[in-house]
Amino acid sequence: MSESGPPDPLARLGEQLDKARSRRGGEPAARPDNAGLQQGVGLGFRIGIEFVVAIIVATWLGWAIDSWVGTRPWGMIVLFFLGVGAGMLSVYRAVANINTPVGYRRMDEVKAAGKPAKDKWDEDEE
Amino acid sequence: MAIELQPLEQFEIERIVPLHIGKLDVSYTNSALMMTIVVVLITALIMLSTRRAALVPGRWQSITEMLYEFVADMVDTNAGHGARQFFPFVFTLFVFILFSNLLGLVPYSFTVTSHIIVTFALAAIVFVGVTIVGIVKHGWHFLRLFVPEGVPALLLLLLVPIELLSYFIRPFTLSIRLFANMLAGHTMLAIFGGFAASIWLVAVFPLAINVALVGLELLVAVLQAYVFAILTCLYLRDALHLH
Numbered sequence: 001m002s003e004s005g006p007p008d009p010l011a012r013l014g015e016q017l018d019k020a021r022s023r024r025g026g027e028p029a030a031r032p033d034n035a036g037l038q039q040g041v042g043l044g045f046r047i048g049i050e051f052v053v054a055i056i057v058a059t060w061l062g063w064a065i066d067s068w069v070g071t072r073p074w075g076m077i078v079l080f081f082l083g084v085g086a087g088m089l090s091v092y093r094a095v096a097n098i099n100t101p102v103g104y105r106r107m108d109e110v111k112a113a114g115k116p117a118k119d120k121w122d123e124d125e126e
Numbered sequence: 127m128a129i130e131l132q133p134l135e136q137f138e139i140e141r142i143v144p145l146h147i148g149k150l151d152v153s154y155t156n157s158a159l160m161m162t163i164v165v166v167l168i169t170a171l172i173m174l175s176t177r178r179a180a181l182v183p184g185r186w187q188s189i190t191e192m193l194y195e196f197v198a199d200m201v202d203t204n205a206g207h208g209a210r211q212f213f214p215f216v217f218t219l220f221v222f223i224l225f226s227n228l229l230g231l232v233p234y235s236f237t238v239t240s241h242i243i244v245t246f247a248l249a250a251i252v253f254v255g256v257t258i259v260g261i262v263k264h265g266w267h268f269l270r271l272f273v274p275e276g277v278p279a280l281l282l283l284l285l286v287p288i289e290l291l292s293y294f295i296r297p298f299t300l301s302i303r304l305f306a307n308m309l310a311g312h313t314m315l316a317i318f319g320g321f322a323a324s325i326w327l328v329a330v331f332p333l334a335i336n337v338a339l340v341g342l343e344l345l346v347a348v349l350q351a352y353v354f355a356i357l358t359c360l361y362l363r364d365a366l367h368l369h
């Protein structure tokens with residue numbers, strides 16, 4: 001192969017790559033599909049355990065609070081249902097893929113809205 | 127002939143160099159040895175492959191560059207802008223878990239990530255770190271993370287605890303997911319391996335299953351490292367931008 005192309009070694013390499021690719025025939029179209037699959041499998045593995053762990057940990061927490069404070073069944077019962085709620089919430093968010101893992105707001109809304117209306121809730125929280 | 131099936135034996139911790147500080151047992155164990163190997167291998171790979179960095183990368187340099195770009199891409203797309211400063215953290219986490227998982231598949235080695243104390247420590251680092259980042263960045267406003275917007279005050283009584291719970295459950299889901307996957311996979315491999323060894327007349331079938339399982343475990347090993355890293359990115363995004 002005699003090179004009469006551009007003197008720049010990078011450009012020459014690019015030319016060679018193009019030539020090699022065309023010789024092998026068109027196959028690089030499969031990429032984006034692959035990425036989607038990868039994300040899907042990742043998501044599947046992620047949420048599989050989310051729901052169960054949320055309930056178990058919450059129930060255990062309730063049991064721990066009970067034996068600490070002495071309110072035998074109630075903490076466990078309440079926290080079990082809260083755990084179900086939290087588990088459903090995290091599964092829903094993972095699946096809905098809005099990427100708002102905790103809370104419902106989206107970033108643009110936070111920026112658009114001013115602060116005064118929300119400060120009240122901060123006090124609620126504290 | 128009966129070979130005893132002990133599929134859980136592989137997870138046993140053995141003290142290699144017994145060490146005690148006071149009452150604290152800080153022995154150098156096979157787990158610690160494996161972590162050392164993992165860290166040394168990662169460091170060697172990255173140092174050696176980039177020692178003579180060329181514009182057109184060779185094989186080893188390509189590996190490192192692909193790793194780098196993969197994680198950089200993940201941080202950029204999942205953690206939002208301004209998260210690049212956390213790239214070293216996510217990269218370290220991802221590569222450490224990836225190598226631990228993969229090297230754990232080597233026969234006679236030890237899978238560090240099959241112990242919940244290891245994965246929980248990693249998850250706790252992520253959890254505490256992310257919380258600190260959020261508090262440093264937003265101060266008290268960080269608590270707004272737990273208060274969904276546009277909800278009547280009465281419902282908040284219910285929703286805030288749920289949000290709090292789902293926040294504090296994060297380190298548990300993060301660690302249990304990784305640990306349970308590794309533990310289950312390796313136990314399964316050992317059980318079918320045990321079948322193949324004990325009933326050697328029809329050993330072909332468990333062996334065939336094991337071959338397929340090794341493939342599956344490779345997938346799980348890479349995927350769990352990926353999931354761990356991507357969730358770290360999502361949590362970081364939460365803390366940085368408060369959704």
